[in-house]
Amino acid sequence: MFRGITFVPPDTKIDFVSQRAISWFVSAFLTVVPLVLVATVGLNMGIDFQGGTLIEVQTKENPAKLADIRGKISGLGLGEVQIQEFGAPDEVLIRIASQPTEEEQQASIAKVKEALGDSVTYRRTEIVGPTISSELIAGGTLAVVVAMIGILIYVWFRFEWQFAVAAIASLVHDVTATIGLYALLQLEFNVSSIAAILTIIGYSLNDKVVIFDRIRENLRKYKRMPLVELLDRSINEMLSRAILTHVTTLLAMLPFLFFGGEAIYGFAVAMCFGIVVGAYSSIFVASPMQLILGVQREAFSGSTSSAKGKTEKGDAEAAAGA
Amino acid sequence: MLHFQKWKVILVGAIVLAGFIFAAPNLFPSSALQGLPSWVPHKQVNLGLDLQGGAHLLYRIDETELVDDWLDTIRGDVRETLRSNRIGYIDLEMNSADRSVSVRIRKPEDVDKAYSELRKLVAPVGNDVFGGFSGNDMDIAKSGDQITLTATEVGLNERISSAIQASIETIRRRVDAFGTTEPSIQREGRDRILVQVPGVSDVQRLKGLIGETGKLEFKLVDPSVNAAEIAMTKKVPPGDELLYSEDEPPIPYVLKDRVLVSGENLVDSQPGFDARNGEPVVNFRFDAAGAKRFGRATQDNVGLPFAIILDNKVISAPVIREPILGGSGQISGNFTVQEANDLSVLLRSGALPAKLSVIEERTVGASLGADSIDSGQKAAIAGMVLVVLFMFAAYGLFGAFANIALLVNVALIFAVLSLMGATLTLPGIAGIVLVIGIAVDANVLINERIREEIRAGKSPIAAVDSGYSRALIAIIDSNVTTLIAVLVLFWLGSGPVRGFAVTLTIGILASMFTAVTVTRMLVAAWLRWKRPKELPL
Numbered sequence: 020m021f022r023g024i025t026f027v028p029p030d031t032k033i034d035f036v037s038q039r040a041i042s043w044f045v046s047a048f049l050t051v052v053p054l055v056l057v058a059t060v061g062l063n064m065g066i067d068f069q070g071g072t073l074i075e076v077q078t079k080e081n082p083a084k085l086a087d088i089r090g091k092i093s094g095l096g097l098g099e100v101q102i103q104e105f106g107a108p109d110e111v112l113i114r115i116a117s118q119p120t121e122e123e124q125q126a127s128i129a130k131v132k133e134a135l136g137d138s139v140t141y142r143r144t145e146i147v148g149p150t151i152s153s154e155l156i157a158g159g160t161l162a163v164v165v166a167m168i169g170i171l172i173y174v175w176f177r178f179e180w181q182f183a184v185a186a187i188a189s190l191v192h193d194v195t196a197t198i199g200l201y202a203l204l205q206l207e208f209n210v211s212s213i214a215a216i217l218t219i220i221g222y223s224l225n226d227k228v229v230i231f232d233r234i235r236e237n238l239r240k241y242k243r244m245p246l247v248e249l250l251d252r253s254i255n256e257m258l259s260r261a262i263l264t265h266v267t268t269l270l271a272m273l274p275f276l277f278f279g280g281e282a283i284y285g286f287a288v289a290m291c292f293g294i295v296v297g298a299y300s301s302i303f304v305a306s307p308m309q310l311i312l313g314v315q316r317e318a319f320s321g322s323t324s325s326a327k328g329k330t331e332k333g334d335a336e337a338a339a340g341a
Numbered sequence: 342m343l344h345f346q347k348w349k350v351i352l353v354g355a356i357v358l359a360g361f362i363f364a365a366p367n368l369f370p371s372s373a374l375q376g377l378p379s380w381v382p383h384k385q386v387n388l389g390l391d392l393q394g395g396a397h398l399l400y401r402i403d404e405t406e407l408v409d410d411w412l413d414t415i416r417g418d419v420r421e422t423l424r425s426n427r428i429g430y431i432d433l434e435m436n437s438a439d440r441s442v443s444v445r446i447r448k449p450e451d452v453d454k455a456y457s458e459l460r461k462l463v464a465p466v467g468n469d470v471f472g473g474f475s476g477n478d479m480d481i482a483k484s485g486d487q488i489t490l491t492a493t494e495v496g497l498n499e500r501i502s503s504a505i506q507a508s509i510e511t512i513r514r515r516v517d518a519f520g521t522t523e524p525s526i527q528r529e530g531r532d533r534i535l536v537q538v539p540g541v542s543d544v545q546r547l548k549g550l551i552g553e554t555g556k557l558e559f560k561l562v563d564p565s566v567n568a569a570e571i572a573m574t575k576k577v578p579p580g581d582e583l584l585y586s587e588d589e590p591p592i593p594y595v596l597k598d599r600v601l602v603s604g605e606n607l608v609d610s611q612p613g614f615d616a617r618n619g620e621p622v623v624n625f626r627f628d629a630a631g632a633k634r635f636g637r638a639t640q641d642n643v644g645l646p647f648a649i650i651l652d653n654k655v656i657s658a659p660v661i662r663e664p665i666l667g668g669s670g671q672i673s674g675n676f677t678v679q680e681a682n683d684l685s686v687l688l689r690s691g692a693l694p695a696k697l698s699v700i701e702e703r704t705v706g707a708s709l710g711a712d713s714i715d716s717g718q719k720a721a722i723a724g725m726v727l728v729v730l731f732m733f734a735a736y737g738l739f740g741a742f743a744n745i746a747l748l749v750n751v752a753l754i755f756a757v758l759s760l761m762g763a764t765l766t767l768p769g770i771a772g773i774v775l776v777i778g779i780a781v782d783a784n785v786l787i788n789e790r791i792r793e794e795i796r797a798g799k800s801p802i803a804a805v806d807s808g809y810s811r812a813l814i815a816i817i818d819s820n821v822t823t824l825i826a827v828l829v830l831f832w833l834g835s836g837p838v839r840g841f842a843v844t845l846t847i848g849i850l851a852s853m854f855t856a857v858t859v860t861r862m863l864v865a866a867w868l869r870w871k872r873p874k875e876l877p878l
Contacts, residue, residue: 021737022877029796075709121401121698128702129545142709144544148700151399158833166829170822177818214768214830214838218775218845221826225779225819229786232815260782260789263735267728267785268778274723275771280716282391283767290771294778 026266027259035302036250036310042303049296050192053199060202065209066145068159070117070152072127075105076139082108091134097127106281110142121148159213163194166217170224174231182231185308186224189300193223196296197289206285215289222268223297226261227305233257234309246314250306265298345862353858357749363756384759387523388539389766389840392714394707395539396547397836400508402532403696407504408440408492410695415442415479415490418462428455432487440492449486456483459490466499501532504694509534514690515550534697544704550683552699554652555692557604559635560596562646562658568593584648586655594655596648601638606631610688612681615673621681623672625688632668640664649674651684703836717770724774725751728781736788738877742863743784746855750780753851754844766840776848779823783856787812792878801876802868809861816857820849 035042066073078084082104088111089102098116105112113131118124124146132141147155167187175183194216201208233253241249272294275287366374366385374383390397412435419442423430429447436443446452463479478496482489505528516524516538525537541547563581572593577583580598585591610625627635639647639661648658649672657674676684705713729747732740754773758765791808799807824846831842 023735023737023740026735121700125699142706144704146702151701162829162833165833166826169825169829173822173825210838211768214841217826217830221823224822228819228822229815232818260785263785264782267731267781270727270731271724271774271777274720275774278716279720280713282713283771286768286771
């Protein structure tokens with residue numbers, strides 16, 4: 020019977036937490052650099068958050084003559100206009116800055132259609148008025164904050180406040196790193212980006228909770244083990260699971276990156292990055308933070324004596340087996 | 342733990358079977374489903390606008406116009422009340438800025454009587470959750486000889502609510518006439534209406550049809566003045582008004598202020614053709630009151646032109662050749678067939694209570710939608726195949742069990758989406774992929790745990806047993822936290838983000854069921870059948 024390939028040996032003893040000086044440096048880098056990038060280069064804000072008009076057209080000639088289209092549209096007096104190739108060589112994306120009022124915004128699209136006439140077919144048009152864009156920013160920020168608070172409360176109830184704080188700190192780390200990626204690659208930041216960030220939060224947290232679960236279990240099991248050793252042990256025990264899970268999720272997501280089409284490309288990039296960065300932060304941010312916050316062992320000594328007996332016996336068997 | 346009660350096995354089997362049955366229609370093109378008998382499940386997942394093309398239009402109602410209309414009505418009511426009670430007044434004014442109407446009473450001794458009579462105009466508004474009293478629509482105040490009626494916030498909200506309701510009805514009639522399948526028209530927030538029309542190709546025309554207020558009026562043309570002259574000097578005689586036609590360049594008309602008949606008296610309108618020259622026209626019919634008023638007005642003005650006005654634009658100004666007594670008439674104005682058709686729809690559906698403006702518009706062409714669904718499908722299938730291969734490589738037989746669970750999981754998602762009538766969007770497809778990741782994680786947790794238990798020297802059955810029960814805690818904790826993030830997405834998100842959240846929620850719930858229950862039953866059945874000395878894990 021095929022029993023499967025063991026991708027990760029079962030008894031790894033990697034010093035994740037003991038070597039935390041390096042990982043703190045990397046984490047600090049992953050938190051600070053994105054902030055600097057956002058402040059200097061800035062995010063490529065999509066029309067969702069800026070207001071404006073976006074028109075995706077397919078030209079009849081292939082490849083599209085961008086200069087031609089630019090010529091036709093720049094004379095319309097619509098303010099800042101961006102024209103770029105999008106996906107295939109006959110597909111062009113036209114972006115027009117937000118107009119002062121909603122009526123003018125509506126008029127702008129009519130002007131463009133008049134200028135381009137029958138030379139193109141319209142694949143997609145989006146007009147986001149100034150009112151909506153500011154609401155979308157507020158709504159998006161609120162969503163991320165509310166999700167964080169909800170998670171904080173749940174983890175606090177199920178574990179201890181130290182775990183909740185560590186979870187949130189590492190989620191903030193993941194979010195800033197992801198936003199940094201958007202700034203670095205100049206991916207369009209829009210409503211789907213918020214969805215991607217919230218999903219990354221959910222996924223990454225899923226991962227952290229699984230490790231927390233094992234830390235909690237080990238705290239009950241090894242009452243006198245030094246905390247650093249206990250954390251390293253917990254992570255090593257979960258290493259095989261962590262790698263298998265992240266690899267499968269990446270395998271599921273990667274095809275979207277390569278042939279999911281332009282519409283979902285940015286989303287897929289963020290998701291793939293989020294999976295990797297979430298895996299990193301579970302091991303190198305969330306767990307070492309327990310040391311700083313000082314997890315109270317007493318909080319977890321409430322297990323019944325029979326359960327204790329069982330686990331200790333299990334240990335003995337493990338020792339005998341090894 | 343590995344022995345299941347019979348009813349549990351049957352229940353789980355039934356859920357899995359139902360999942361496959363209700364997901365199945367999605368495998369066939371909808372045309373193929375038409376021919377099947379009615380007892381076969383037909384419901385398919387609705388494709389979002391991003392996948393089938395269509396228009397998403399978010400309208401906001403013009404609050405200022407609504408308030409002004411309301412204040413105008415209040416002013417009329419005040420005038421009427423005071424006149425019928427023979428109370429002298431001056432300075433009857435409305436003030437849009439603070440939403441009030443004020444009046445001064447001539448004689449000091451009349452003030453109290455006026456106040457008590459005007460108080461009767463104030464009406465309670467009952468629009469809270471329990472249907473109870475939540476305030477008055479207006480506040481009334483008296484200072485010296487002045488009485489002020491101020492529209493309240495509750496009153497205003499009530500006005501907006503009912504205007505939105507009326508608008509939704511009107512829009513529905515207009516969009517229905519457009520002949521597309523399953524448009525969705527719903528209220529969003531306080532003062533907005535979201536219109537989603539799948540598969541529409543001519544968005545400009547749709548917007549034109551929805552956005553027109555559709556206020557129809559018949560007025561007499563003032564024959565005593567020269568319209569062109571007045572258009573230049575802008576000196577409109579009292580009792581008249583200056584309006585333009587939709588021609589290019591616009592033709593000015595000077596009209597009598599008074600409305601002969603308005604669209605409210607219209608009972609029907611249909612597109613047709615002029616009997617004499619075959620041009621497209623719109624035929625309309627008035628109700629009894631309208632017919633009477635129109636008859637009298639045309640009788641008195643034979644030989645003079647009257648104007649047909651739509652949303653303050655003159656459509657045409659025919660000369661009255663003979664009294665129009667039957668209550669039906671014809672609007673001509675160099676229409677194309679489509680224009681005549683749209684105009685008749687506009688008149689038939691009634692006017693909007695206030696102007697609507699588009700504040701968000703997203704339209705996707707059908708070809709782009711088809712491309713998106715094609716690439717989404719490809720990516721999802723490729724991802725699924727990769728995951729299945731990887732799981733089998735990692736866990737062998739137990740990976741195969743996990744893969745069966747995964748298949749059930751995807752079937753359940755499609756079944757629930759189809760039954761709920763939920764909408765699948767491109768981000769929704771990505772959500773399904775993420776669910777695959779999460780569902781796999783549950784199985785990975787279980788299998789890794791079983792491996793640990795085996796290494797700890799447990800027997801196959803004991804290892805499987807405690808592997809499942811111990812992994813369960815981690816699975817629940819991790820899935821509930823993800824669920825929290827997803828519910829926030831649903832609660833605060835809109836459009837495709839919501840679709841994504843819905844698929845993710847269904848998927849997480851389904852994965853907790855399949856990963857824990859379905860695989861456990863499969864493993865248990867296998868254990869009983871083979872009674873292995875060691876697990877192939």
